[in-house]
Amino acid sequence: MKQQGLRFDAPQDSGVNAPEPPIKLIRGYLNEAQQTALLEEASAYPLSSPIIKVYGRQHAIPRTQAWFGDEGCDYLYSGLFIHALPWPKYARMLQQKLKRDFGLNANGVLVNRYADGTESMGWHSDNEPEIAIGSDIASVTLGATRDFFIRHKSSHHKITISLESGDLLLMQWPMQKEWEHSLPKRMKVMEPRLNFTFRTLVKNFHKEITTD
Numbered sequence: 001m002k003q004q005g006l007r008f009d010a011p012q013d014s015g016v017n018a019p020e021p022p023i024k025l026i027r028g029y030l031n032e033a034q035q036t037a038l039l040e041e042a043s044a045y046p047l048s049s050p051i052i053k054v055y056g057r058q059h060a061i062p063r064t065q066a067w068f069g070d071e072g073c074d075y076l077y078s079g080l081f082i083h084a085l086p087w088p089k090y091a092r093m094l095q096q097k098l099k100r101d102f103g104l105n106a107n108g109v110l111v112n113r114y115a116d117g118t119e120s121m122g123w124h125s126d127n128e129p130e131i132a133i134g135s136d137i138a139s140v141t142l143g144a145t146r147d148f149f150i151r152h153k154s155s156h157h158k159i160t161i162s163l164e165s166g167d168l169l170l171m172q173w174p175m176q177k178e179w180e181h182s183l184p185k186r187m188k189v190m191e192p193r194l195n196f197t198f199r200t201l202v203k204n205f206h207k208e209i210t211t212d
């Protein structure tokens, strides 16, 4: 994390000149039936906790995840090379719904499962080089309500959004350049939460690696 001498933390959600993140929040984007279908499908996803290196130390990520996508849409994520698994039926239907509703051309989805409030995701931007320039990222939440933090990289202005089951958060270009986000621990949360982030990758970006 960057610490640059003097630091002023802007008060949350306030300030006349506070920067605004390029996001759209659509509450209840998925109805009950759509949520249930996806949750049931996800119970069979091959989720795992890969071991990653952070600041030179190896540890398993504090959640489980899976990456699905089109052929040639492999992802180098947190230093891990992940081959795209074929789209499951309902994840694919959601990808098509996002295309119909918002023109989103996502060709992959990262699914994260947080078993309870002890599981989390640290500050980061979804700015890997294989993410197509100018593309938006769509984040869909299922299950437990969790806080989601967004922080401006230069001013450190921070926003908290409470994401509920069925909500859609559109993170629009150039959000990942100027803002970071995280999912903090919430010890009182006992229920699992699933998150689907639909991403647009440059196809065959990792061709060299995959054909070795």
Ligand SMILES: O=C(O)CCC(=O)C(=O)O
Binding pocket: 110, 112, 121, 126, 139, 148, 181, 182, 183, 195, 197
């Ligand atoms: O679980 C969330 O809401 C955030 C997931 C996320 O930031 C990511 O997958 O990159």
Ligand SMILES: [Fe+2]
Binding pocket: 124, 125, 126, 181
């Ligand atoms: Fe992210």
